[in-house]
Amino acid sequence: MMGNFTRWVGLGIATAGLVACGGGGSGGSDSGGTGQMSLAVTDAPVDSASRVVVRFTHIELQPSDGERIRIDLGEDEEVREIDLLTLQGEDSEFLFEDEEVPAGEYAWLRFHLEESEEVVDFPGSQGGIATTSFIEFMDGNEDRLIIPGGNQAGLQLSGGFSVPEDGEVSFTVDFDLRKAIVEDSRDGFHRMRRSLRLVDNDAVGAITGTVDPTLFPDDFTCEEREEGLHACPGAAVYVFEGLDREPRDLRDDDDDAVTTANVQYRHIEETGDWEYRYTAGFLEAGEYTVALTFEAGEDDPEEETPIEFVDQANAEVEAGETTEVNF
Structure with a gap:
């Protein structure tokens, strides 16, 4: 785990370090104002696994009216590695905190995972890419995780959200692994489906x-x-x-x-x-x-x-x- 590890305990939020924001563009607010956004992840668990290690590279935010925003998660172009099975119940970990972003309405957010350097062919209408993320089972065996449809679509949460002007908002995304992780027909791989749930931390x-x-x-x-x-x-x-x-x-x-x-x-x-x-x-x-x-x-x-x-x-x-x- 990286040094800015954060958990919720009894619904109280601890502080953590900031991460860098890369990219960006015009905002999702006609006023051109900004607000502060924090984003954490948690996990509804899956049976038979001892670890589900997800290696994030960056997150994209899509304003309803504005250019796409990219937030890099790793330091010095490294990835952000999280074992989601350590984040059950009321535990979570922040990917970024108090990031200044354009205020207004957003259409979606998207998680991107590190791709495997090995070229793996996934034929069919959905296609897919192999990532360096993996699921480890109770017996010690590991399978790599595939993103159906490829990394361009990433793991997208289509539900919208808003960031208040001159205000703060804190969200948590639940990676429901019981719904998201399914065995693939190819040996050595499991698919990671887009089963994400976004909640406002002040309302849960x-x-x-x-x-x-x-x-x-x-x-x-x-x-x-x-x-x-x-x-x-x-x-x-x-x-x-x-x-x-x-x-x-x-x-x-x-x-x-x-x-x-x-x-x-x-x-x-x-x-x-x-x-x-x-x-x-x-x-x-x-x-x-x-x-x-x-x-x-x-x-x-x-x-x-x-x-x-x-x-x-x-x-x-x-x-x-x-x-x-x-x-």
Whole structure:
């Protein structure tokens, strides 16, 4: 990790160093004014992986009325390397902070990853490029990540956002890896689909809670990941917008879960106890349905793969607050 590593703890933001801004042009505001923008990343996790290392080169911002803006992320033309699996729940890392950009409306933002020097042919309508980013599995094997369609389109988040004139705004992008990472037909590669969610940090809260051990299937096992933490592949909580929703598998449509959270077996230092706990962070204020499954590892976001949910509950999230929902 680089020296300007930042995490959210209890929804409080720590400070970090600035990064350089390259490129740029006229703004997205008729007044020609500017504002300050900060951008962090977080992760809704994926099963079976021990690391998902993404190597960012730069970000592009597209004003609704103005020239495209480029923000370089690495120092001295180096890349910015982040293991997204370290950023679960309420944890995040800033890619840049307090960057001065034109005020106004923006159509999209786009992440660019470092391309592999090796030439790899990906035929077909989507095509793709190999990157130096990779996914590492529990058994130690690694696959490189492909961006479908090539690096020109990058990993684009199409939803718009705005930057206030003479004001500040702070966003977090959720890389929902359970939806984004899918196995490719070519050996040695996984595809990284464009499954990104942008939230305003001033308007989000979190849902956390425990899972009763008696709910786990008799043959279910967890694996020690590090001291005080065991991963439980397949055990996850899905979060859906609205109350009393009927939970379902991921299918890459408007009825999908907003985010998901892995259930982990954790040692709680304050009490000395062990408990099965999950945390879903960066949720906009509102009403949600949370549902528990032990079959998340079987969920394929590219096709209908019904999975069983063993329990569900309603939750209301307030900005800056953490809501407790136990199963």
